[in-house]
Amino acid sequence: MLSLMDVFNRAVEGPLMSDQDYYLKRYVPALTRVIQKYKIKYDPAAPLPSDDALADVLFDAAVDFFAEVGAYCPDTSRVMEFTKEEILQAASEAPSESVFGEGTDRGVMRSRKPDEHTKPWYHCGGGIYTTSEAVFMNQVEGLASIRKANSLSIPTSINIRGQDARVRSPHEVLATIKTVTMARDACGRAGRPGLPILNGISTATGPISMFAASHPNFGLRPSDGFLIDSLAELVVDFEALDKVAFFTSIGANIGSTSTPLYGGYNGGAEGNAVATVVYNLLGILVFRGTYHYNAPLHTKLRVSSTRPLLWVIAVANQALHRNAPYPTVNLPYLGGGAGTDCYYYEMAAYHTCVVTSGGNMLSGHPSIAVAPDSIVPLDHVLNVEVAEAAAALTRKEANPMVLKCLEKYENLLKDPPRGLTYQECYDMTTGKLTNTEYAKNVDRIRDEFRNMGLPVEKSV
Amino acid sequence: MTEKEVVSRLEQAIVNFDEELATKMAEEVINSNLDPLNAVDNGLVKGLDIIGERYENDEIFLPELMMAANTFQAAMQILEPLIIEKGQSRTVKGVVVIGTVKGDIHKIGKDILILLMRNAGYEVHDLGEDVDLFTFIETAKKVNAEAIGLSALLTSTLSGQRDVIDALKQSGMRDTYIIMVGGGAVTPEWAESIGADLYGENAQTAVRKLGETMTSKKG
Numbered sequence: 001m002l003s004l005m006d007v008f009n010r011a012v013e014g015p016l017m018s019d020q021d022y023y024l025k026r027y028v029p030a031l032t033r034v035i036q037k038y039k040i041k042y043d044p045a046a047p048l049p050s051d052d053a054l055a056d057v058l059f060d061a062a063v064d065f066f067a068e069v070g071a072y073c074p075d076t077s078r079v080m081e082f083t084k085e086e087i088l089q090a091a092s093e094a095p096s097e098s099v100f101g102e103g104t105d106r107g108v109m110r111s112r113k114p115d116e117h118t119k120p121w122y123h124c125g126g127g128i129y130t131t132s133e134a135v136f137m138n139q140v141e142g143l144a145s146i147r148k149a150n151s152l153s154i155p156t157s158i159n160i161r162g163q164d165a166r167v168r169s170p171h172e173v174l175a176t177i178k179t180v181t182m183a184r185d186a187c188g189r190a191g192r193p194g195l196p197i198l199n200g201i202s203t204a205t206g207p208i209s210m211f212a213a214s215h216p217n218f219g220l221r222p223s224d225g226f227l228i229d230s231l232a233e234l235v236v237d238f239e240a241l242d243k244v245a246f247f248t249s250i251g252a253n254i255g256s257t258s259t260p261l262y263g264g265y266n267g268g269a270e271g272n273a274v275a276t277v278v279y280n281l282l283g284i285l286v287f288r289g290t291y292h293y294n295a296p297l298h299t300k301l302r303v304s305s306t307r308p309l310l311w312v313i314a315v316a317n318q319a320l321h322r323n324a325p326y327p328t329v330n331l332p333y334l335g336g337g338a339g340t341d342c343y344y345y346e347m348a349a350y351h352t353c354v355v356t357s358g359g360n361m362l363s364g365h366p367s368i369a370v371a372p373d374s375i376v377p378l379d380h381v382l383n384v385e386v387a388e389a390a391a392a393l394t395r396k397e398a399n400p401m402v403l404k405c406l407e408k409y410e411n412l413l414k415d416p417p418r419g420l421t422y423q424e425c426y427d428m429t430t431g432k433l434t435n436t437e438y439a440k441n442v443d444r445i446r447d448e449f450r451n452m453g454l455p456v457e458k459s460v
Numbered sequence: 461m462t463e464k465e466v467v468s469r470l471e472q473a474i475v476n477f478d479e480e481l482a483t484k485m486a487e488e489v490i491n492s493n494l495d496p497l498n499a500v501d502n503g504l505v506k507g508l509d510i511i512g513e514r515y516e517n518d519e520i521f522l523p524e525l526m527m528a529a530n531t532f533q534a535a536m537q538i539l540e541p542l543i544i545e546k547g548q549s550r551t552v553k554g555v556v557v558i559g560t561v562k563g564d565i566h567k568i569g570k571d572i573l574i575l576l577m578r579n580a581g582y583e584v585h586d587l588g589e590d591v592d593l594f595t596f597i598e599t600a601k602k603v604n605a606e607a608i609g610l611s612a613l614l615t616s617t618l619s620g621q622r623d624v625i626d627a628l629k630q631s632g633m634r635d636t637y638i639i640m641v642g643g644g645a646v647t648p649e650w651a652e653s654i655g656a657d658l659y660g661e662n663a664q665t666a667v668r669k670l671g672e673t674m675t676s677k678k679g
Contacts, residue, residue, distance in 0.1 A: 028523040074565075129615055158615050167563030167616040205563070205616045232568050264568045267521040299572065300518075300662040302644065370647050 001093050002086050004248060007286050008241055010080040011073040022072045022079060023265050027233065030068045034061040035270045042269035047310040048353045048402045050395035055114070055318035062277035062319065063087050071230070071282060075238040082285065090285035091324035098253055098290035098327050100151055101223055102194030107150045109291055111325035112358045114318045115394045120387050121360035122146075123329045124380045125153035127202035128365060131372050133157070135422055136179075137186045138431050142377030142422075144190035148384045148459060151225070153199040153362065154183040155375055167205045176201055176209040177218050184219030198225035198255060198291070198329070207242045214250070222252035228287045229257045233265045233275060236286060244287050253290040255329075256283025262309055263299035269308035272296050276316035280326055293362070295331040301413050302368045304333045305346040307406055314353040314395070321358030329362040330354040335412065337419020338366040338376040339438050342409045344445045347383055348454060349405035352390040356398045361387035366419050373421040378433060378442055381459060386449065389456040401453045463494045467503040470535060474507025477527035479534040486538035496542045500550060504532055508579040515576070516664055522568070525575040532579075552583050554674050557600045558609030559587030560643070561620025566613035569643060573609065573663040580667050593624045600637055606677075607638040607670060610656075615645045622654040638673050642666055 017026070034040075038061040043049065063084060070081040097110040109121040125143045130136040136155055143152055157179045158165050165175035179202055187195045200220055204210040214220055228243045230236050247254050258279030266272045276296055283289040296312050297304055304313065313330055320326060332350040336342030347364035355361060363383045366374045390398060425435040433439055449456045466488050473482035482504075489499045511528040514520045543550065556577060560570055567589050577584050585603055587595055600608050610621040621641050628634040634655075641651050642660040651659035658673050660666020 024523075024526060156615065164619045165616055166619050167614060172616060203616075205614050231566065237565070261568055262521075263518065264522045264572070267523060268518070299522075299569065300664065302662070370645065 001090050002082070002285065004244070004288065008245070010082070011078060011236065011241060012076055014070065014073070014078040014080050016077055017079055018077065019072060019074065026079070027069050027265055030065055031266065031271050031274060034065045034274060037061070040270045040273065042308055042311055044307055046399055047307050047406065048314045048356065048395050048399040049311065050399070052114070052318070052322065055315060055322050058273055058315055058319040059277060059323040062274050062281065063091070065274055066278045066281055069234065071234045071236045071286065073236055073238070080236060080286070087281055087285060091281060094284045094324045094326040095290050096325035096327070099223065100196035100198065100225060100253060102221065105192050105194035105196065106223070109150070109327045109360060111321050111327045112360070113321055114358045115356060116358065117391055119391055120355050121150045121327070121329065122148050122384045122387060123151045123153060123198055123360065123362045124149040124384065125155070126363055126365045126369060126375055127153055127156050127199050128369050128374055129156040129158045129372050133182065134428055135373050136182055138426065138428060139375045139377065139422055140183050140186035141190045141431060142426065143375070143380055144187045144192045144195055146377065146381055146384060148388070149195070151196040151198045152183070152187070154179065154197055154202050156202040158203070165203060168208065172203070172205065172209045173212045176203040176213040179203040180213045180218045180220050196224050200224050200226040207239050207246070210243060211246055222250055225253040225255045225291060227255045227257050227293065228289070230279060230282060232259055232261045234278065234282065236282070240287070248288050254287055255291050255293055256280070256287040256289035257293040257295065258283070259295045259297050261297055261299050262306070262312070269311055272309070272312045273316050276312055277319050280320050280328065281324065284324065284326055289326070291327045291329065293331050294328055294359070295333065297333055301335065302333060303335045303346070303413055304331070305335065305350055305409070306413065307410065310349055310353045310402060313350065314357045317354060317357035317359040327360060329360045331362045332364045333368050334364045334366055335368060335416030336366060336409065337371060337417055338374045338379050339420040339425065339441065340417045341445060342412045342417050343379070343419060344382065345405040345409040348386050348449055349402045351383065351387045352393070352398045352402050352454065355387050355390035356393055356395045371419065373423060374419060376420055376422055376425050378425070378439065382442055382446065385446065385456045385459055386454065389449070389454045392455055404452050461488060461492070463498070466492070466494060467499055470499055470503030471507040473535070474504055474528050474531050475510050477524065477531050479531045482531045482535040483538065486535040489539060490542055496539045496546065497548045497550065500536070500539055500543070504535055505581065508532060512576065512579055522572055525572065525579070529575055529578060551581065553581040553671065554606045555583045555603055556607045556609055556670070557585045557587060557596060557603065557605045558611070559591035559596060560589040560611045561617055561624070562590060562592055563620060564612050564614055564617035565589045566611070566643070569613070569663065570611040573642070573660070573666055576663050576667045577670070580671070593620065593627050596624050597627060597631070597633070605637060606674060607640055609640045609642070611643040612641070612646060613644040618645050618650060621656070625654055625656065638670070638677060640666060640670060
């Protein structure tokens with residue numbers, strides 16, 4: 001693979017270009033061209049496609065597109081260009097499995113093949129903000145207590161001693177450190193001190209807080225996972241490259257992340273499918289990732305669960321896992337609030353598309369991840385059960401189930417129902433589930449999924 | 461070519477992102493001594509309305525919005541001097557200053573809103589990303605803005621929206637401007653807690669609410 005210094009040098013030696021020119025003269029025309037050339041076509045009747053030829057063609061289109069447009073570095077106003085050979089070489093050297101965690105919680109996340117019936121990796125939780133340290137601790141302990149959880153995504157803490165943890169402020173550094181130490185303590189309380197945290201580091205928005213909280217004194221380890229974002233679309237800034245320089249130097253797991261925007265420069269489903277694959281390739285080549293967070297998002301609804309985006313996440317995972325095995329988790333931003341049927345149907349449709357297409361599970365984020373305290377652990381148990389059930393199906397078997405779920409929630413996405421908070425479901429002192437109506441509804445929905453063709457088994 | 465035909469073709473030029481046709485028809489307006497304001501309002505702007513509807517229905521996306529805006533600009537470069545020469549003026553719905561707040565470098569959501577506002581007839585001053593709070597205020601004063609738009613994607617940058625409102629209060633200018641907030645991290649509760657005038661959960665809603673707020677403010 002191209003050396004890391006060569007990658008960094010592309011950001012300072014590539015052709016100069018304004019971002020407007022990059023998008024209008026390079027990105028958009030090239031994307032239109034590859035979609036036409038490779039005849040990539042979204043089919044609303046098959047949100048979960050099972051056409052391997054389409055998946056392979058999408059991969060070829062993504063490689064061509066990436067080789068034509070490169071990535072944009074706003075700090076230098078230069079395009080980081082890569083040849084097709086360099087991209088393909090990176091793809092061929094992609095890590096097909098990555099090791100996370102310590103002791104008995106150590107595990108291997110793999111790139112799975114479409115229609116493969118092995119269990120996916122269960123990555124539970126979400127970086128949603130919490131209103132108090134007590135809620136934070138309870139949520140993390142509750143998530144870590146899910147025995148099948150392989151790793152955690154921990155919530156965010158946005159203040160410290162009553163002060164906002166503003167971006168780049170010392171408060172952010174301290175809040176980030178607090179987040180990490182509390183999470184590790186909460187995992188210990190659940191009897192899982194080695195459980196890996198893969199959204200390193202929630203609360204940190206920039207490299208300073210991230211590097212500070214990565215200090216071993218605070219409990220994170222290279223066997224956790226540290227996220228590096230590219231901005232939409234294909235923007236790689238120095239902050240991201242700084243993180244690459246640091247986390248590769250300490251031998252840590254790196255999670256490349258991406259949020260291609262439906263309705264943005266990628267246009268609709270086809271463009272977003274191409275972009276989603278490209279971001280994974282960029283994650284391998286530029287960020288030296290050991291896993292990837294896919295999170296294509298609708299710009300207006302701010303969810304991942306629309307029909308076209310289900311197609312995007314399914315076909316992009318298929319393209320990737322058939323051609324460049326790189327472990328992915330897939331982040332569903334869902335409209336429905338925690339504990340709502342809308343949330344459950346969205347989550348089931350999304351996980352079914354992902355898991356049958358070779359991806360791994362990341363819990364559904366309720367209320368588009370903006371409702372505070374909305375991580376409710378029993379919901380995440382159900383996420384695991386649904387993903388486990390989906391692994392028993394093939395894509396062809398699962399598509400009708402996805403269509404049934406869509407029927408239930410598609411028309412709710414413009415104004416999705418609000419949901420519950422942790423405090424409304426659990427006792428804050430004991431951490432016990434106290435909302436029996438909520439628990440009964442989870443049982444009911446589990447039964448309903450079974451009747452819809454998803455063989456969900458109750459695990460608690 | 462009749463005036464009606466020229467106006468209709470200007471509309472088509474916008475809908476088809478055809479800069480060449482837009483330029484040709486704008487020149488036709490001049491050469492045939494037609495009413496430039498009629499050409500803009502009933503041709504170009506009508507085309508932009510159709511574009512707005514198509515965007516709303518997910519039939520077109522950001523690249524097409526940009527192409528339509530470029531087509532509009534190509535025609536306006538020719539028509540604007542003529543409008544001024546004739547002593548006419550286009551109705552501007554309002555003047556807006558907008559940017560992503562300090563510490564936040566996200567831009568696509570803001571850029572979509574800017575295009576929709578311009579297409580809807582607003583004069584928009586884009587301050588870019590990671591914008592210092594006094595830049596919002598100084599620019600708003602300089603261009604006689606009626607509204608200030610504050611975008612924030614990250615939870616940790618939300619306080620940048622509150623800072624601008626606090627600074628306006630401190631200088632006794634809070635009521636001078638309509639404050640609109642939006643971005644991935646913003647919720648209606650947050651908008652209310654900082655005293656923003658309107659919250660746009662997406663770009664189209666923001667444009668609609670801005671129109672309503674401006675109308676009610678102007679009485």
